[in-house]
Amino acid sequence: MANTVIIGAQWGDEGKGKIVDMLSAESDLIVRFQGGNNAGHTIKVDGRETILHLIPSGILHENKVCLIGNGVVLDPEVFLTEVDALAAKGVDVSPARLGISPKTHLILPYHKAMDQAREAKRAGKKIGTTGRGIGPCYEDKVARIGVRAGDLAQPDLLREKVRHALLEKNVLLRDLYHFPVLDADEVVSTLLAQAERLTPYLTDVSAAIQKAQNAGQDILFEGAQGIHLDVDHGTYPYVTSSNTVASSAAAGSGVGPRALDRILGIVKAYTTRVGSGPFPTELEDDTGNYLRTQGHEFGATTGRPRRCGWLDTVVLRETVRLNSMTDMALTKLDVLRGLPALRICVAYELDGQRLEYMPQMEGALGRVTPIYEELPGFDEDISDCTSYDQLPQPVRDYITRIEELSGVRVSIVSVGPDRKATMVR
Ligand code: IMP
Numbered sequence: 001m002a003n004t005v006i007i008g009a010q011w012g013d014e015g016k017g018k019i020v021d022m023l024s025a026e027s028d029l030i031v032r033f034q035g036g037n038n039a040g041h042t043i044k045v046d047g048r049e050t051i052l053h054l055i056p057s058g059i060l061h062e063n064k065v066c067l068i069g070n071g072v073v074l075d076p077e078v079f080l081t082e083v084d085a086l087a088a089k090g091v092d093v094s095p096a097r098l099g100i101s102p103k104t105h106l107i108l109p110y111h112k113a114m115d116q117a118r119e120a121k122r123a124g125k126k127i128g129t130t131g132r133g134i135g136p137c138y139e140d141k142v143a144r145i146g147v148r149a150g151d152l153a154q155p156d157l158l159r160e161k162v163r164h165a166l167l168e169k170n171v172l173l174r175d176l177y178h179f180p181v182l183d184a185d186e187v188v189s190t191l192l193a194q195a196e197r198l199t200p201y202l203t204d205v206s207a208a209i210q211k212a213q214n215a216g217q218d219i220l221f222e223g224a225q226g227i228h229l230d231v232d233h234g235t236y237p238y239v240t241s242s243n244t245v246a247s248s249a250a251a252g253s254g255v256g257p258r259a260l261d262r263i264l265g266i267v268k269a270y271t272t273r274v275g276s277g278p279f280p281t282e283l284e285d286d287t288g289n290y291l292r293t294q295g296h297e298f299g300a301t302t303g304r305p306r307r308c309g310w311l312d313t314v315v316l317r318e319t320v321r322l323n324s325m326t327d328m329a330l331t332k333l334d335v336l337r338g339l340p341a342l343r344i345c346v347a348y349e350l351d352g353q354r355l356e357y358m359p360q361m362e363g364a365l366g367r368v369t370p371i372y373e374e375l376p377g378f379d380e381d382i383s384d385c386t387s388y389d390q391l392p393q394p395v396r397d398y399i400t401r402i403e404e405l406s407g408v409r410v411s412i413v414s415v416g417p418d419r420k421a422t423m424v425r
Contacts (some may be wrong), residue, residue: 002261003219005246008226009265009319011273013129013299013306015331015414016266017041020057020222022412024262028217030058030066030208033252034242035224036107036137038130040300044417050089051300055082059098065212067205070103071135071242071252074149076194077108083197099203101254102150106192110169111136117177118311126237129263132303138241140165143389149202149281152195159188179340206254208278213259221249221260223301227319236363238277244325253361265325265408267316269398271332272306274299276364281309281345312345313405314368318358320408329412330402334421339377342398345370346405350380375401383416 002024008014021043024030037053043060044050052059054074057068068074079100083093111133119126120135129135131171140146151158170181212219219225223244225307228234230244242248246263250256270291273279282288291297297306319325336342348355350369360366378394385391391399391413399410413423 001277002222003213003224003259004258004264005221005249005263006007006264006266007223007244007246007319007323007325009224009267009325010271010312010315011228011279011326012039012224012226013272013274013297014266014268017052017057018331018414018417018419018422019264019266019267020220021060022419023205023220024056024058024061024064026218026239027058027220028064029212029219030064030222031069031205031209031249031253032056032067032224033069033221033249034071034107034133034244035240036131036134037075037078038134038240038301039224042119042417044419047418052082053301055093055408058093058220058222059086059093059313062092064097065208067096067203068100068104069205069209069253070101071136071248073105073107073231073242074163075107075132076191076198080194080197080210080266095203097198097204098201099197099208100149100201101205102148102153102202104149105137105141105146106149106191107133107137108147108165109187110166111140111175111365112170113173113179114317115181117179122158124208126276128277129216134303134309135241149198152191153199153202153235154186155192155195155277158191158235159184162191163189175239179324199355209253209255211260219259221253223249227322230322233275233322234361237261240277242307246325246400249406262327263323263325264411265319265323265328267328267330267402268311269330270311271296271309271315271337274302274306276303278364279307280314280348280370282369283309283313287339291335292338294338295332303317310343310345310372311402314345314356314358314370315400316406319355320406325408327409327411328406329414330399330410332381332417333398333413334381336377336398338379341374341377342375343397344375344401344405345397346373349372373401383421385415386423387423388413
């Protein structure tokens with residue numbers, strides 16, 4: 001197997017966790033390169049469900065090494081909680097199998113406070129963030145005042161950085177947002193207590209990847225969120241604060257772009273979105289409710305109901321282009337069962353013009369009208385199908401049409417949450 005980057009092709013929640021889990025079995029090293037615990041990957045093995053927000057899903061496979069790259073933002077408390085929860089399930093989470101780059105930025109209590117304070121203040125213009133402090137942490141990184149995992153081993157530097165950051169944050173929290181201020185010494189003492197458990201995980205991630213490459217090992221880069229939440233290429237400002245595109249796997253882990261061979265896009269058979277922002281194929285009707293109920297479309301991180309709609313191949317074509325996507329995994333096909341017809345958005349209309357790609361100007365996506373094609377639905381239970389040939393003709397036609405409209409081959413088909421409900425073509 002070549003080195004693979006897994007990306008969410010839509011707005012996140014495409015079912016990446018399951019495919020990452022499956023491909024982890026064939027990889028030696030699994031690396032996360034962006035985002036933080038705003039993600040939520042649900043993996044079901046033998047009926048037991050595990051939700052991971054931060055630690056790469058590959059940890060559930062014995063003998064695999066998992067790394068958290070410099071592009072991730074890490075909440076120390078969440079990391080340790082996940083370590084403890086996995087250990088309680090008998091999973092080996094020792095530093096021999098799990099590493100954090102010293103360059104990974106830490107999400108601190110003031111980042112969470114700022115995230116929540118800002119969203120509260122935005123009133124009608126909320127981004128609908130997960131409230132996990134993701135944006136404010138990336139802001140500090142770019143402002144060059146961030147605290148990094150490696151600083152945990154240097155208490156003086158840590159103290160100086162936290163004090164400096166809080167000088168500004170406390171003014172904003174108190175005077176602008178009317179939120180409680182934070183005490184620098186308290187923040188530092190909590191961090192130093194966590195440091196004892198965290199510092200053994202510090203690893204030169206870039207060097208570890210290079211070593212694995214030299215040994216001919218296969219590496220899986222596990223993306224979080226979705227391409228249209230990318231801070232540059234997504235539906236700005238309704239995006240997350242990291243680059244979710246495949247190329248950030250290189251910058252976010254410390255390798256060059258030549259290390260990335262296969263770019264596998266995970267595509268849900270319909271579309272969902274959590275939080276605010278334009279969503280051309282959204283269904284605010286019974287069909288939307290049907291998809292939400294059948295697909296259990298409630299956030300793994302926040303529990304929020306997800307907005308649901310038809311599959312949008314304009315969105316998909318944009319994803320193919322932005323990521324040099326090589327192939328795709330189509331997930332949750334079983335959810336479409338029982339719908340009399342399946343609609344696929346093939347293009348948009350904007351100001352009397354037909355668009356094959358997403359408009360580039362801010363706000364324009366909110367004004368497009370989707371142009372649909374309709375295909376027959378299916379009533380058969382496909383969750384037991386184990387090979388592509390067993391799928392009913394309407395399902396195969398749906399897949400073929402997606403391939404035609406996106407220009408990319410569907411290499412994996414998923415028809416249920418369990419590891420077994422997956423077909424590799
Ligand atoms: P943030 O990443 O918490 O700042 O949230 C920014 C936007 O990205 C919001 O609309 C969130 O709902 C969305 N978002 C963040 N992480 C995920 C994810 O893992 N899946 C789906 N949406 C996400």
